[in-house]
Amino acid sequence: MEYLIKILIGLVALLHLYFLYFEMFAWTTKGRKVFRNFPAELFEPTKSMAANQGLYNGFLAAGLVWTYFINDSYWGDNIALFFLCCVAVAGIYGALTVTKKIFFIQALPALITIALILFR
Numbered sequence: 345m346e347y348l349i350k351i352l353i354g355l356v357a358l359l360h361l362y363f364l365y366f367e368m369f370a371w372t373t374k375g376r377k378v379f380r381n382f383p384a385e386l387f388e389p390t391k392s393m394a395a396n397q398g399l400y401n402g403f404l405a406a407g408l409v410w411t412y413f414i415n416d417s418y419w420g421d422n423i424a425l426f427f428l429c430c431v432a433v434a435g436i437y438g439a440l441t442v443t444k445k446i447f448f449i450q451a452l453p454a455l456i457t458i459a460l461i462l463f464r
Contacts, residue, residue, distance in 0.1 A: 345464045352457040353408050359450065360405035367398030380404075404431055416446055416453055421461055430455045 366374060370388045371394040407427035414420035435451025 345459065346379070347461050349424075349457060349464070350412070351390060352453060352460065353428070354429065356457060357405045357408035359453070360431070361403040364398045364405065367394040367401065369398075371395065371398075397406035404434075405454050425458060425461060426459050432458065 366378075371391050375382075375387055375394065378386060404427055407430075408424065411420050411424040411427070414423060431454040432451045435446055435449070435454060438450060439445075439447035
């Protein structure tokens with residue numbers, strides 16, 4: 345169970361590192377392919393806002409990676425739960441306000457990991 349939890353934490357962290365890259369460095373290139381319903385002329389003007397979102401995703405990833413370096417399992421679990429809850433809330437909000445796909449990509453992996461930590 346411990347290995348599965350660590351793998352899922354790593355997966356969620358990797359997703360958020362990808363979101364960091366996507367929003368900070370590929371918003372005006374790959375963004376157009378991913379968000380086809382978003383008006384093409386708005387990618388350049390919203391580049392700094394997307395980069396800001398990417399930075400926040402980087403902080404979430406950093407918090408999750410931090411849990412690998414905490415030797416006390418009580419504190420490691422609590423730090424992981426905090427950052428996973430942040431990810432889940434952001435994913436649920438994104439699903440409600442942008443597209444339901446965000447729930448499955450962002451919130452669901454975090455929620456599954458939270459459940460595994462709490463009920464092991």
